[in-house]
Amino acid sequence: MSNAIESQKVADEKKGWKGLLVAAVLSVLFLVIFYLAIENEPDYMPSKQQETNQTSFKNSPVMSKEALAEAEKQRLATTESQAADTGMKNMQQAATETHSEHSAH
Structure with a gap:
């Protein structure tokens, strides 16, 4: 019986490590996506609009x-x-x- 109990503990530990590894990979993936989303501001953000207006004014043709x-x-x-x-x-x-x-x- 102790063999069955020990093999069950080993199987549970392997499952635990697999779960921990999957959770770590998913966490890193989430953090990378979150970082990219923060770094690349969309065009509708106020700071991006001001930047776009300034550059378009500088690049506008002169009559x-x-x-x-x-x-x-x-x-x-x-x-x-x-x-x-x-x-x-x-x-x-x-x-x-x-x-x-x-x-x-």
């Missing part, structure tokens, strides 16, 4: 003076046309209100 002048002309033309459209709408609205006041009397 020539002629291109800037043309862009300003186009912006002014767009602003003037929007102002003219707004003025026309206001005049039409005023005319409609005046016409409705006259027909109400």
Whole structure:
């Protein structure tokens, strides 16, 4: 009987060492993945966004003076046309209100 008990203890010890080895390997694997996740910040983190904005500003192309002048002309033309459209709408609205006041009397 003592042979059976001893062989059982040896088998249990082997299982224990195997379990300990598996736990150690899994722990190391988890720690490596965790370390990599911490070191590589995703793009949506605030510190990464500031870094990206600074580098994109430095790398942005500079427009020539002629291109800037043309862009300003186009912006002014767009602003003037929007102002003219707004003025026309206001005049039409005023005319409609005046016409409705006259027909109400």
